[in-house]
Amino acid sequence: MRRPIILLACLAALSAPAVRAEGLPDLGESSQADLSPLMEKKVGEAIMQDIRLRESSYLDDPEIESYLNRIGRRLASNGEGGRQEFEFFALRDPTMNAFALPGGYIGVHTGLLLAAQSESELASVLSHEISHVTQRHIARGLSKQSFATATTLLSLAVAILASRHGGDMAMGSLMAGQAASMQNQLSYTRDFEREADRVGIQLLERSGYDARGMGAFFERLQRHGRLYENNAPGYLRTHPLTTERIADMENRIQSMPYRQVPDSLEFQLVRAKLRAEEGSSQDAVTDFATLVNDRKFTSEIAARYGYARALLRDKDYAAAEEQLAELRRLKTDSPLFETLAAELRMLQGDAAGAVKLLRAGSVRYPQERAIAYRLVEALLAAGRPKEALLATGADLQTYVSDYKMHALQAKTYAMLGKRLQQHRAQGESYVLQGLLMPAIEQFELAQKSPDGDFYEHSQVDARLRELKKRQLEEMRQKKGQQP
Numbered sequence: 001m002r003r004p005i006i007l008l009a010c011l012a013a014l015s016a017p018a019v020r021a022e023g024l025p026d027l028g029e030s031s032q033a034d035l036s037p038l039m040e041k042k043v044g045e046a047i048m049q050d051i052r053l054r055e056s057s058y059l060d061d062p063e064i065e066s067y068l069n070r071i072g073r074r075l076a077s078n079g080e081g082g083r084q085e086f087e088f089f090a091l092r093d094p095t096m097n098a099f100a101l102p103g104g105y106i107g108v109h110t111g112l113l114l115a116a117q118s119e120s121e122l123a124s125v126l127s128h129e130i131s132h133v134t135q136r137h138i139a140r141g142l143s144k145q146s147f148a149t150a151t152t153l154l155s156l157a158v159a160i161l162a163s164r165h166g167g168d169m170a171m172g173s174l175m176a177g178q179a180a181s182m183q184n185q186l187s188y189t190r191d192f193e194r195e196a197d198r199v200g201i202q203l204l205e206r207s208g209y210d211a212r213g214m215g216a217f218f219e220r221l222q223r224h225g226r227l228y229e230n231n232a233p234g235y236l237r238t239h240p241l242t243t244e245r246i247a248d249m250e251n252r253i254q255s256m257p258y259r260q261v262p263d264s265l266e267f268q269l270v271r272a273k274l275r276a277e278e279g280s281s282q283d284a285v286t287d288f289a290t291l292v293n294d295r296k297f298t299s300e301i302a303a304r305y306g307y308a309r310a311l312l313r314d315k316d317y318a319a320a321e322e323q324l325a326e327l328r329r330l331k332t333d334s335p336l337f338e339t340l341a342a343e344l345r346m347l348q349g350d351a352a353g354a355v356k357l358l359r360a361g362s363v364r365y366p367q368e369r370a371i372a373y374r375l376v377e378a379l380l381a382a383g384r385p386k387e388a389l390l391a392t393g394a395d396l397q398t399y400v401s402d403y404k405m406h407a408l409q410a411k412t413y414a415m416l417g418k419r420l421q422q423h424r425a426q427g428e429s430y431v432l433q434g435l436l437m438p439a440i441e442q443f444e445l446a447q448k449s450p451d452g453d454f455y456e457h458s459q460v461d462a463r464l465r466e467l468k469k470r471q472l473e474e475m476r477q478k479k480g481q482q483p
């Protein structure tokens with residue numbers, strides 16, 4: 001990135017006009033304030049919450065998200081980031097870009113996922129972003145700034161966002177001016193780039209990927225940039241690629257032994273899924289049909305999976321089932337086949353059949369979030385809320401802070417007619433999304449619910465007191481921030 005801020009916030013880019021200044025934590029009084037790791041985490045969290053809630057391109061697909069997280073965490077585990085946690089997410093955006101937010105949140109555009117020609121190439125971009133985080137480039141860049149208020153932070157965010165697409169975005173002129181002056185003050189950016197490349201290559205190497213993937217990918221980006229001068233990949237705009245940088249990278253890579261690293265099946269499947277969701281459903285069907293019939297694929301499994309997904313989207317369920325049967329004949333398995341099969345059952349009105357498939361799937365792939373969510377949904381659709389309640393309860397023991405599962409549990413309680421528990425579960429889901437006001441409303445509704453025993457009511461009372469206290473503290477902080 002040209003500017004470390006970029007790192008900072010791609011965030012708002014996303015949601016620039018909607019960004020809530022009040023959603024950003026107080027960064028402290030001191031103008032010299034370093035962005036502490038804790039503060040980075042808080043800022044990143046606030047931005048991430050905003051993205052999930054307001055950014056329309058946020059791709060809420062647990063299968064793609066879990067794939068990115070598997071690759072990303074594998075890379076990060078080979079670094080020296082210590083206890084730094086990472087969270088990877090996807091944005092449905094055709095441009096080739098990826099970016100890091102403070103606190104270890106890394107966003108990947110679907111355009112980049114589709115442009116990567118090998119898993120090592122994708123890993124090379126992730127490892128570069130991970131390195132910006134572990135080397136604390138955001139904090140190192142920002143501590144040099146006179147950067148004191150949330151407004152400044154916000155203008156940084158807006159600046160980043162703007163540079164993400166290189167376009168003009170509707171923003172206040174004051175904000176724009178501030179953002180521009182912020183950008184100009186930042187320095188060391190080339191050093192940061194080089195450092196992120198160096199550390200990133202180490203991560204790739206240690207994680208068993210082909211480090212040459214980095215050179216290959218950046219070269220392609222650069223070629224692309226030359227072809228479409230006015231529409232250079234966003235990644236180059238935020239991470240400028242100098243000849244010096246490429247030469248550096250190539251020197252490092254050349255000294256490494258050549259290794260051929262096959263792509264995982266999941267890499268192919270995730271890309272096929274994304275492709276099947278692009279454009280019109282008829283076009284997607286035609287494209288995959290050609291691929292399968294002319295056998296022009298690199299992976300027959302991925303081609304048939306994408307074909308089945310496109311057919312499902314086009315509501316041709318019988319033909320989708322045929323492709324699924326072909327997949328089963330190819331004797332491979334993937335959790336993505338189980339969710340596809342279950343989805344097809346559901347769409348054809350066979351919720352009980354979906355439950356059966358998902359139950360088996362959850363035993364085989366206990367860590368697949370997509371299967372866990374779909375199982376609860378299928379149980380509810382099949383009119384079996386008691387089983388759904390058992391499933392959510394068991395799941396939440398492991399995934400305590402999964403806001404989606406809490407929301408599914410709220411739905412389950414609603415179906416069971418348990419109002420206190422319904423509002424309580426919905427309230428917990430909101431708390432986990434950082435939505436304090438709506439959470440408090442839910443706990444107030446729980447308090448007024450006619451059902452629930454003495455014990456449950458006192459738990460609700462205690463939680464409500466705690467949340468109101470938290471709200472008060474936040475309000476006090478905000479007041480203190482105002483000049």
Ligand SMILES: [Zn+2]
Pocket residue numbers: 001128132192193196238239
């Ligand atoms: Zn960079």
